[in-house]
Amino acid sequence: MKYKKILALTIVFFGLISFFSIASYSYIGFNEEEKKGTEPSYISMLFHKLSGKKPDFNLWAESSEKYIESTDLDKMAAKNVAYDQFDNFFTLLNIKEPIIISFTTQISDYSETNKGFFIDSFQPDLFFNYEYMGEHYAVIPNGIDNYQWFSVPEADIKFSKLNTSKENYVNLKIILQPKYADSKKTIRLGKNKYWMILTEVKDIELWSTDSNQLLWRGENASENNKLLGLYR
Numbered sequence: 437m438k439y440k441k442i443l444a445l446t447i448v449f450f451g452l453i454s455f456f457s458i459a460s461y462s463y464i465g466f467n468e469e470e471k472k473g474t475e476p477s478y479i480s481m482l483f484h485k486l487s488g489k490k491p492d493f494n495l496w497a498e499s500s501e502k503y504i505e506s507t508d509l510d511k512m513a514a515k516n517v518a519y520d521q522f523d524n525f526f527t528l529l530n531i532k533e534p535i536i537i538s539f540t541t542q543i544s545d546y547s548e549t550n551k552g553f554f555i556d557s558f559q560p561d562l563f564f565n566y567e568y569m570g571e572h573y574a575v576i577p578n579g580i581d582n583y584q585w586f587s588v589p590e591a592d593i594k595f596s597k598l599n600t601s602k603e604n605y606v607n608l609k610i611i612l613q614p615k616y617a618d619s620k621k622t623i624r625l626g627k628n629k630y631w632m633i634l635t636e637v638k639d640i641e642l643w644s645t646d647s648n649q650l651l652w653r654g655e656n657a658s659e660n661n662k663l664l665g666l667y668r
Contacts, residue, residue, distance in 0.1 A: 479633070578635060
């Protein structure tokens with residue numbers, strides 16, 4: 437199967453401080469960490485943890501901002517600190533923690549005939565692209581196409597901003613449960629070779645573009661694959 441790529445909102449980086457900024461899941465709304473989504477460094481850690489292979493933390497430490505900016509006399513100490521931070525985090529990493537994906541997309545106009553909306557982004561070949569330390573990772577949201585269509589009673593439209601935001605843009609927050617990582621071989625998707633992380637959809641939320649109003653939520657998606665309706 438060919439997969440369609442969506443670049444996650446976070447970009448590759450090497451700073452240790454950013455590395456430990458892991459988004460926590462909240463039903464209250466988009467906090468600043470959730471707007472960023474799960475960081476590429478965490479995805480790389482998760483891949484190695486799921487596949488039972490420890491990363492080369494010596495290489496990671498030597499690529500850290502702290503090590504690079506250190507003087508020759510301080511480099512060894514900076515490397516040891518960075519190595520210990522990576523190693524400790526890897527040891528404590530919980531593979532049951534969800535991956536949070538945040539991005540903006542368009543939804544269709546409201547269908548008066550079928551009473552609902554369509555999210556074209558949720559194609560079966562969708563994947564989320566991460567890069568860290570020169571390696572590419574594809575996070576696959578298995579079954580995401582089950583949520584392309586969501587029904588909304590016509591009477592509820594007036595209570596929602598779904599169809600009044602500019603050009604029907606919404607903010608999407610997708611909560612994914614990691615299930616499996618394949619460390620035996622990469623798969624070529626477009627120009628790059630990717631390490632694959634298979635996930636299940638746990639929750640999907642549509643928010644207004646200002647991230648202040650929850651418009652719709654598919655709760656416990658991995659359990660029942662049902663659209664639970666519009667949140668007013």
